[in-house]
Amino acid sequence: MKLIDLLFGRRLANREHEQRKIGWVAGVPAMGLDGLGSSSYGPEAALTILIPLGAASLAYIGWVIAPIIALLLILYLSYRQTLLAYPTNGGAYTVAKENLGEPGALLAASALMIDYILNVAVGISAGVGALTSSVPSLHPYALWLCLGILALVAIANLRGTREAGWLFALPTYLFLASFAGIIGYGLFQILATGGNPQPVVAPPELGRATEAASLWLLLRAFAAGCTAMTGVEAVANGVDAFKEPVVRQARATLTVICLSLGLLLIGIAVVAHGYRLGAMDQTAAGYQSVLSQLVGAIVGRGVLYYAAMISLLAVLCLSANTSFVAFPRVCRLVALDGYLPRSFAVSDRRLVFSVGVLFLTATGAGLLILFDGITDRLIPLFAIGAFLTFTLSQAGMVVHWLREGGQRGRMLINALGTVTTAVALVIILLAKFADGAWIVALAVPLTIAALVGVHRYYQHADRQLEAAGPFSVDEIDAPTVLVAYEDRNRMTDRALRFAMTLSPDVVAVHLLRLKGPEQEEDLRGIRERYEAEVAAPLTAAGMTPPRLMLVPAPYREIDGPLLDLVAKIDEATPGRSVAILIPERVHRRWWAHILHSRRADRLRAALMEHAGPRLMIVTAPWRG
């Protein structure tokens, strides 16, 4: 018990629930790591698509980043509205359920679940990939590093969202501060030099153009850059983690995340243009990421460079945390509606929905192990899930405003959001279908089918449980109590006494093994001891002693004969229930289990499996 407290913290009472909630300062690291981390791979991905343009790519950076910023702004404004409209939970699942009905809700649920699971594997392996490419000696341990970070994030979240927020605050704010400083200084240099800054470490020359710019190329670059926006919806899904005033705390968190992300993207675009930076071929030797070139160009390879790159690495590695905050909360809502096992809605000793956390850990670990810690190919996939949820959430909000009426301005913002995210979704799907988008197109319907299956099962089970009419007042006769009896000892003494407290009709059942003359003599001993030591004193005290019944067990197992006996009693006394009392040893030491038969356990399991509707199983724990 002490180890568990050390790892996960002491257990928390329900009344401590309010104190577990967070404000925006802890909210940004808790929910923003995915969004902020994507600033590193979004621009990189967009510029990689532009490589064939060579130096001409610089002219097109703005064309690609500007619509992304516009989309981010639309998303920000519309999520602000959603938070106000759905102050308890404004995630895509809730909004779709309220406004688009069951199909929309299930689509949103499966998209969110897949998105968050992918994000865990992709985020961690991307971070570890960046780490091992700068420290190649760590390369053989990539998978172990991935699993170690996953375990760290999982344990932090099993302690609670509050703890995870505080634990990851340092790298988050260090990342924001260092990049704000570096990009700001870069912008200043560009202004000061009239657009021709002198890089401290010169970035490699941009290559020659091998292709002319085309709309399709720019659309593909836009689609790739859209990965920068993943993680933005996490705040809406995690609303119930915030303390009062909830809407203000959530909006503040959303504002910090979106503003930081937007400024980072704009800053990166402008600085890349000014310093003439481009993406490099990742498979070529001497590869450097855009952000590494950028930091090097502005401040050189000093302490600041390493501080910035290390904080970036940390943010990437920990971006899985966003999933750990949002996924269990989404699953809880889905489970409360009966589409996921109910255990997803149960809060554990730390008030955490630990089944969701553990499920996410297991599937994330499974993906990491399956792909040996190299999940680059999954990156395109999770933008699809994110944009599907964006679109559903926006569309739901449009319906919401239409129903409310009179909120034309707000409705228009969400309508614009719906159209733009839907267009972006189509572009991403088209641009990346062959790269793996088809996997998501397959996984979504499968997940929906599973959710519907679970729902049907629960509906069926609940119907079976429904009580019809008032409580029946029949069948209140005392049951026949059978006691498994081998020979007289303190354990069976106690079991018989217990049985006699339950009913006047007690039968001590001794199972015969029938094995030859020696056995039968022993049997007489058992019967004589029973008569003299059990039955006689009871009769003397004026009580009816339990009957001793000898039942043959030709196949040595005990459940068969007992079930037969129960069936016979059921026939003889219809309407009365039967209780089987099994004395069971409680072992204080684990190895004691080896030295005793598991007979009580097995008998119980067999009775559970085969017993008729009027059977009770009574266990009398014996601690010796």
Next chain:
Amino acid sequence: MKLIDLLFGRRLANREHEQRKIGWVAGVPAMGLDGLGSSSYGPEAALTILIPLGAASLAYIGWVIAPIIALLLILYLSYRQTLLAYPTNGGAYTVAKENLGEPGALLAASALMIDYILNVAVGISAGVGALTSSVPSLHPYALWLCLGILALVAIANLRGTREAGWLFALPTYLFLASFAGIIGYGLFQILATGGNPQPVVAPPELGRATEAASLWLLLRAFAAGCTAMTGVEAVANGVDAFKEPVVRQARATLTVICLSLGLLLIGIAVVAHGYRLGAMDQTAAGYQSVLSQLVGAIVGRGVLYYAAMISLLAVLCLSANTSFVAFPRVCRLVALDGYLPRSFAVSDRRLVFSVGVLFLTATGAGLLILFDGITDRLIPLFAIGAFLTFTLSQAGMVVHWLREGGQRGRMLINALGTVTTAVALVIILLAKFADGAWIVALAVPLTIAALVGVHRYYQHADRQLEAAGPFSVDEIDAPTVLVAYEDRNRMTDRALRFAMTLSPDVVAVHLLRLKGPEQEEDLRGIRERYEAEVAAPLTAAGMTPPRLMLVPAPYREIDGPLLDLVAKIDEATPGRSVAILIPERVHRRWWAHILHSRRADRLRAALMEHAGPRLMIVTAPWRG
């Protein structure tokens, strides 16, 4: 259930026990494979020690084999006597227990157990080693072949000794017939040619002498050759497998095994001498075993050669079967005396002591995996176990005859046996101590310590169970029955009805989660439904309705508050017992477990662990 019947056969009733017994024809393959198989490696091992003598070794074969034959004769005669004196079980454990007391019995038990476990690993890997050396393409699969054969032997023995006997009869008798024929023909050739037979395939020339014969060399060759005698004690340990007349069947089996083994050894020695055969260096290229040379020399490399060698391989591979017949029976006796877990003494659905079989399979597989299927180095070890049991058994018989009195002749045979096997044991120990005999010297005391530990535990547990005085007639008041109650449904209806059959004092316990205003309203609903639908009809029918009790569960777990409640009731009504009734769903499909909480299970486990002495746990299985 059908798969289990197919693999292991239908279940057997106790009364079928007699029909499961075997006569000597099935007894020889069941118990003799180890003994007969050792004819291949005993002479080989002895001749290997003689290699340094070169051609001179031929002169000494007789000096080595003759004392082995003499020892075998003594063992045969004394085991015949033992079978008569102990017709139910004449193994070393029984004889030592009856005559040498606990220390002797434990020494015999541990020696036997170690011997049989080693025999499984060594027998199978020796057979597979011979197979892969003749079919080198099988070499990469050696371990899998070992484990496959182990599984085959284990399954045959889980069906029963009878099945194992019949299954392995063909290779056993084929082996005996082919070697009898070949060696007989070889002896005839030697006689016909006046001692100078012409080999069909000439064996390699014997090397030049590099060493002169010494007593120590001959003693070491004798010690090595003694491995030929292992497995002879199996008949005495397996007596209860024989049908009536037991002593005659067992003696016939022993006679066939010892006679065959003796004739084989003599034949091999004479033919090796006549055809000028010697052992070859196993590590050198072109290595051939003595028996392979022998068969080649007598009948050439035709069909007969392959039939003989294949039957030899089969006998070697299956020699593990002897362990599977004898080990579970030894363990059963040891378990009946309380030195091993009692489950070793329980016969399963096939009347087999399957715990022993499975234990042997697991430890055998463990050794094979640990040594990667190459256990040659363990061969010397198990002769030690065998000779230790021989010596103990003989010594016990000496004591037995001394007690009986008037059996001077029989006593002398056993005394001779004691001295000779003890001398052989000392020689083997000295000759092989560094080769691994020290492992046995270590394993035996450890095993004895484990046996004694188990015995002490059982003695302690039995003392705790002992009933003192007559059955107590107090504490027969009806218990307070608590029913875990969430809201009214068919399952809780049934649970309440059951509880009311057990006692007039029933409390429906609803655990409060305390979570805000919404929860409390729901609570009023629960209480109102209870009053209107449960309590009212019962009151109307003139019965006392169970009380509904609302218990706060601040930490969401249910066992803590329930245990507190039980403690309170215990205090308020001392002497009365408390029963907790838990409705528990029985799932028909395995996946249904995932969709329901394991709350009933966990509650039961927590109550078992922490409940006071007056608690009963009542399970009401609900099949929906």
